[in-house]
Amino acid sequence: xxxxLSKALVVFSERGYHGASLAELRAAMKLATGSLYKAxxxxxxxxxxxxxxxxxxxxxxxRERVDAQHSGRDKLEALLQFYAESASDSEGxxxxxxxxxxxxxxxxxxxxxxxxxxxxxxxETLLRDLIRLGQADGSIRAELDAEIVxxxxxCVIQGLRVVGKTGRAKREMTSVxxxxxxxxx
Amino acid sequence: xxxxLSKALVVFSERGYHGASLAELRAAMKLATGSLYKAxxxxxxxxxxxxxxxxxxxxxxxRERVDAQHSGRDKLEALLQFYAESASDSEGxxxxxxxxxxxxxxxxxxxxxxxxxxxxxxxETLLRDLIRLGQADGSIRAELDAEIVxxxxxCVIQGLRVVGKTGRAKREMTSVxxxxxxxxx
DNA sequence: CCTTTTAGGAAACATTCGTTTCCAAATCAA
DNA sequence: TTGATTTGGAAACGAATGTTTCCTAAAAGG
Numbered sequence: 001x002x003x004x005l006s007k008a009l010v011v012f013s014e015r016g017y018h019g020a021s022l023a024e025l026r027a028a029m030k031l032a033t034g035s036l037y038k039a040x041x042x043x044x045x046x047x048x049x050x051x052x053x054x055x056x057x058x059x060x061x062x063r064e065r066v067d068a069q070h071s072g073r074d075k076l077e078a079l080l081q082f083y084a085e086s087a088s089d090s091e092g093x094x095x096x097x098x099x100x101x102x103x104x105x106x107x108x109x110x111x112x113x114x115x116x117x118x119x120x121x122x123x124e125t126l127l128r129d130l131i132r133l134g135q136a137d138g139s140i141r142a143e144l145d146a147e148i149v150x151x152x153x154x155c156v157i158q159g160l161r162v163v164g165k166t167g168r169a170k171r172e173m174t175s176v177x178x179x180x181x182x183x184x185x
Numbered sequence: 186x187x188x189x190l191s192k193a194l195v196v197f198s199e200r201g202y203h204g205a206s207l208a209e210l211r212a213a214m215k216l217a218t219g220s221l222y223k224a225x226x227x228x229x230x231x232x233x234x235x236x237x238x239x240x241x242x243x244x245x246x247x248r249e250r251v252d253a254q255h256s257g258r259d260k261l262e263a264l265l266q267f268y269a270e271s272a273s274d275s276e277g278x279x280x281x282x283x284x285x286x287x288x289x290x291x292x293x294x295x296x297x298x299x300x301x302x303x304x305x306x307x308x309e310t311l312l313r314d315l316i317r318l319g320q321a322d323g324s325i326r327a328e329l330d331a332e333i334v335x336x337x338x339x340c341v342i343q344g345l346r347v348v349g350k351t352g353r354a355k356r357e358m359t360s361v362x363x364x365x366x367x368x369x370x
Numbered sequence: 371c372c373t374t375t376t377a378g379g380a381a382a383c384a385t386t387c388g389t390t391t392c393c394a395a396a397t398c399a400a
Numbered sequence: 401t402t403g404a405t406t407t408g409g410a411a412a413c414g415a416a417t418g419t420t421t422c423c424t425a426a427a428a429g430g
Binding site: 095102117166 | 199280337351361
């Protein structure tokens with residue numbers, strides 16, 4: 001099932017909810033119509049399951065990356081690198097389901113919209129907390145406004161995913177991520 | 186006609202190409218079916234006309250903002266403020282047609298995709314040129330890598346538009362824009 | 371090996387959407 | 401005022417899409 005949702009993720013990330021047809025989803029998930037509707041009530045249910053699966057996986061991967069570092073600053077840099085890599089090459093071109101869904105926010109129902117907003121909020125909150133951690137452990141200047149710097153970094157991250165859609169190399173995205181560190185230099 | 190395209194812009198920006206139906210476009214543009222198909226060959230033609238109209242208007246507005254300043258640094262700050270304002274409040278929630286289209290890039294035809302890419306490239310090129318201008322007139326440090334800083338600022342801008350979709354106040358977005366100036370401080 | 375269960379997948383159906391057709395109403399120009 | 405032109409907008413049509421139904425084939429279990 002996780003495999004099928006991973007395949008559905010590619011279709012939804014590339015094409016958005018409305019641009020993804022049941023035919024494309026079926027083909028990618030390698031499931032017949034009967035099986036698909038056995039497992040999911042409808043297209044919206046597939047989308048919500050895919051979104052949940054994606055958010056959970058990304059949160060886990062991000063936590064692992066961040067937890068591998070010690071200081072607030074190192075954690076932040078690891079986080080930026082994590083997003084730079086995700087936004088590069090073919091993975092970058094596929095895009096991020098949360099960002100894609102954010103641009104379609106007006107067309108999603110309340111449940112889906114709430115999930116997207118919550119996912120975005122968690123990342124921004126994590127950024128702010130990491131900045132504060134860095135300020136507490138001395139790796140980041142205490143005079144920075146954690147809220148505003150987090151907001152700026154958050155925009156960099158979302159921007160990486162949008163720009164990544166047009167196809168960018170890892171080296172370039174990594175440079176951008178490193179440059180973004182100037183926001184908390 | 187410009188008025189009708191402005192109305193179509195709202196629908197396409199909020200909902201994306203696939204999420205926008207002919208019924209919604211007709212209602213927003215206040216045109217009957219007969220008139221709509223008299224003016225445009227099909228939905229795709231409406232979209233392309235809307236995109237052209239939007240890109241031209243935004244380029245013009247941006248040029249005006251930037252040309253009102255003198256130093257490279259002031260021009261960059263004006264540019265960032267321009268985007269911060271666009272990404273705020275109800276206009277921000279509506280979104281940017283270019284960013285929305287960038288996330289749907291995989292589903293657009295070659296002509297539309299080329300227009301989106303060109304629009305994005307122009308902004309990034311302008312950023313780089315303004316950084317170099319600032320480095321030449323002494324308002325921006327000469328040792329900065331214009332290419333990389335432009336890339337980072339470009340991500341901030343795209344990120345502002347994505348985040349703006351979730352509804353953010355002008356004050357907050359202005360703070361982020363001002364913070365982003367640290368990238369060329 | 372046989373029975374039960376599950377999945378494949380085509381066909382049918384319903385709905386939505388985009389486009390075309392057509393005619394009445396409104397507007398414009400002489 | 402009349403004739404010509406344009407627009408409104410409903411209906412019809414074709415296509416695409418999402419969902420349901422149904423039956424065969426494959427897989428699983430006893």
